[in-house]
Amino acid sequence: MLATVKTGERFTIETDTGFIHNMDSENIPDAAHSALIRCFYLDCLVRTEGLYPFDLQERHDFEEISEVSLDYSKLYGQSLSKRMETYFEVDHRCIDEIKSDWPVTAFVEPSTTGIESLPHLVYELADIQPADPPRYTGDEARQFVLDAFLQSGQKTRSTSLVFENEANFVDVPEAESRQTVWVGNGIPLNSSKFLLEGYKNHTVVADQAGSNDGNRDSSSMINASVVCNEETMESEPGDIKKVINSLDDFPVELSIYNHLSTHELRQVLKEKTDYLHFVGHASPDGLECSDGMLDVSTIEQSNVSTFFLNACQSFRQGKRLVELGSSGGIVTYSDISDKYALEISGLVVQLLKTGATIGTCLSIIQETTPIGGHYAVVGNHSAGLIQGDDNSLYLQRISEDGKRYHLEVTVYAAVTPDYKIGGLSNTTLDSVERHSIIPSQFSTNVEWPELEEFLSLTDLPVVYEDELITKDTLFETIEQQRSSGTDSSE
Numbered sequence: 416m417l418a419t420v421k422t423g424e425r426f427t428i429e430t431d432t433g434f435i436h437n438m439d440s441e442n443i444p445d446a447a448h449s450a451l452i453r454c455f456y457l458d459c460l461v462r463t464e465g466l467y468p469f470d471l472q473e474r475h476d477f478e479e480i481s482e483v484s485l486d487y488s489k490l491y492g493q494s495l496s497k498r499m500e501t502y503f504e505v506d507h508r509c510i511d512e513i514k515s516d517w518p519v520t521a522f523v524e525p526s527t528t529g530i531e532s533l534p535h536l537v538y539e540l541a542d543i544q545p546a547d548p549p550r551y552t553g554d555e556a557r558q559f560v561l562d563a564f565l566q567s568g569q570k571t572r573s574t575s576l577v578f579e580n581e582a583n584f585v586d587v588p589e590a591e592s593r594q595t596v597w598v599g600n601g602i603p604l605n606s607s608k609f610l611l612e613g614y615k616n617h618t619v620v621a622d623q624a625g626s627n628d629g630n631r632d633s634s635s636m637i638n639a640s641v642v643c644n645e646e647t648m649e650s651e652p653g654d655i656k657k658v659i660n661s662l663d664d665f666p667v668e669l670s671i672y673n674h675l676s677t678h679e680l681r682q683v684l685k686e687k688t689d690y691l692h693f694v695g696h697a698s699p700d701g702l703e704c705s706d707g708m709l710d711v712s713t714i715e716q717s718n719v720s721t722f723f724l725n726a727c728q729s730f731r732q733g734k735r736l737v738e739l740g741s742s743g744g745i746v747t748y749s750d751i752s753d754k755y756a757l758e759i760s761g762l763v764v765q766l767l768k769t770g771a772t773i774g775t776c777l778s779i780i781q782e783t784t785p786i787g788g789h790y791a792v793v794g795n796h797s798a799g800l801i802q803g804d805d806n807s808l809y810l811q812r813i814s815e816d817g818k819r820y821h822l823e824v825t826v827y828a829a830v831t832p833d834y835k836i837g838g839l840s841n842t843t844l845d846s847v848e849r850h851s852i853i854p855s856q857f858s859t860n861v862e863w864p865e866l867e868e869f870l871s872l873t874d875l876p877v878v879y880e881d882e883l884i885t886k887d888t889l890f891e892t893i894e895q896q897r898s899s900g901t902d903s904s905e
Contacts, residue, residue: 428503430496436503448542452517453510454495455540457485457502459837459852464491469839472849472857473513481509515855518828518836519774519796520590521609522546524599528611532598535614539797540836542592549586550601593827593854594778596796602730604748605781605788607774610737613794616720617742637801640670640688640719642680644695644703647753649673651694651725651760658764658874677709684717684736690800691719691744692764694756697726710735717741721773721798725760727751733793743794745773755786762876762883767800769875770808770829778827779810783883807840807853811870812878813889820866823858826851844869863893 426438426446438446460474464487478484483505490498520542523529529545536543583601597603641652652671672683680702683691693702701708702724711717712735722744724733733746745763759780766776774796781787808829814821822844828836838853846859861869870877870886879889 428499430499432494432497432500434496434500436499444542444544448517449507451540451542452514453505453507454499454502455837456510456514456852457505458495458498460485461487461490461498464488467839469841469850470848471839472851473855475849476513477509480512481505483509515852517542517592518854519594519596520544520592521596521598522548522587522590522606524597526599529598531611532609532614535611535795536596536598541596542590544588544590546588546599548588551584551586594774594796596774602748603791607777607792607796608734608794609796610734610743610794613737613741613743613798616737616740617795617798637667637690638670638688639667639690639692640672640683640686641692642672642675642683642694644674644680644693644705645726646674648694648757651757652692654757654761655692655764658761658768674705676706677704680704680709681714684711684714684719687718689720690767691722692760693722693724693726693729694760695726697724697729697732697747699728699731702726702729702732711739714739721767721800723760723763723773725751725756730791730793737794741794742798743773743792743796744798745777746791746793747789748791749789751786751789755784759784759786759790761885765874765876765885769873770799770802770834771827772797772799772829775808775827775829780883783810783878807834807838809873809875810878811875813866814880816860819860819862821858821860822866822869824856826853826855826857828853842869843872863897867893 426440426443428436428438428450438450440446440449456473460471460477463469463471463474483501485501485505490501518541519539521532521536522544523532523536523546525545525547533543585597585599585601585603585606587595587597587603587606589595595606596609597606598609602608641655643649643652652673656669656671672679675683696703698708701710703726711732717736717740719736719741721742722733722736724744724746727747727750729746730748733744737743751759762780762784763776766779767773771779773792777787777790777792777796780790808827810825810827812823812825824842826840828834828838834840834853836853839850840853840855841847841850844859844861844865846861847857851857867890870889874886876883876885877889878884879892884892
């Protein structure tokens with residue numbers, strides 16, 4: 416569906432069938448997003464009438480509360496513009512009851528870059544909001560950053576010294592979405608940093624990979640490099656190797672390097688690599704090597720597609736990698752303790768191998784770990800490593816509930832084509848009989864054998880009793896409980 420945008424006295428939607436709808440809100444961005452959500456969800460319901468006659472949970476929920484009875488068969492045969500006449504007869508409260516948190520909100524600073532970002536954000540169906548949030552500089556910025564980090568639950572060694580030379584921190588608003596993206600100048604906290612170069616670079620990677628999204632499928636060789644330039648973190652490459660080597664359906668060429676010099680690291684960045692995982696120290700001036708600091712802005716081009724700079728204060732260096740050719744990556748604002756850096760490292764690689772984007776990785780670690788606020792994404796937040804296995808991308812929260820376990824599942828859009836926004840999610844759980852629209856959430860109570868079988872389908876990490884852990888750690892914990900007779904399901 417294409418639309419022509421014209422100036423006028425109020426926000427109005429007019430279709431080629433002659434239908435005209437005047438939006439109630441004077442806030443055009445909010446009204447536009449409301450219209451998007453309405454058409455998105457109702458069109459998902461209608462499409463179950465055609466080639467995909469799935470039993471959809473949202474359709475059942477809608478029919479229980481809506482006073483408008485939809486003739487799905489008739490609507491399915493109509494054009495999209497014709498369907499809108501019926502869609503806008505539905506009470507918005509019915510839509511509110513069936514919708515889930517939207518995948519991404521983009522706060523856009525009015526600027527040339529903001530305008531250039533729109534095609535990419537529209538393609539993602541982002542909630543686009545013009546914004547001019549508070550900014551902080553100098554001592555005021557230092558205090559703002561310190562307060563923001565302390566709210567995340569952990570003190571760092573030199574938080575107040577981070578980015579002394581940077582002039583502009585941005586207090587990005589909170590949003591009712593899984594992710595937020597800042598499009599504009601300055602360093603955003605608790606938000607991805609949109610860089611137009613990342614989207615342009617991602618298009619090049621997609622052409623080379625022979626895919627629409629730039630992420631590898633099972634027929635493509637994955638080139639991954641792990642660089643460890645920190646003695647106290649030498650166990651991290653081994654842990655990453657175990658995870659990456661478990662990609663049974665993907666041929667992987669994995670290179671592990673230790674204590675690289677500036678010249679050697681420069682060569683790694685120049686080589687064509689799908690994923691770079693850097694372990695060590697960084698500063699705004701460079702990545703620490705055995706013989707000094709390498710400022711990545713001194714290389715001619717980055718041939719690394721996606722990266723994780725699991726190093727203290729790596730934001731600026733990650734930003735430069737994107738400006739020089741990378742699609743995007745995960746970086747840090749501040750110093751990170753070795754203990755937490757190791758935990759985050761394993762969890763991120765686990766998520767990437769199941770089809771998560773780097774933006775989804777950031778969203779999950781911010782939501783479920785005490786230092787998630789110290790990490791950020793720069794570039795294209797939808798960049799990933801691979802197209803995941805034939806399953807939806809879940810975040811599973813598990814807690815004991817008497818003799819059973821309470822399971823809360825959040826379904827994310829994934830890199831895999833079938834599991835992007837608007838796709839269908841289903842489970843093997845007996846208590847969850849219907850499909851759901853991606854993104855979605857559901858909860859149920861299950862006994863351990865059924866839960867164990869469900870969790871065994873993927874290698875996704877889980878949240879158990881409010882702590883994000885690997886699936887194997889959960890299985891070990893439950894096994895110990897059952898062996899000692901303390902398991903609640905006994």
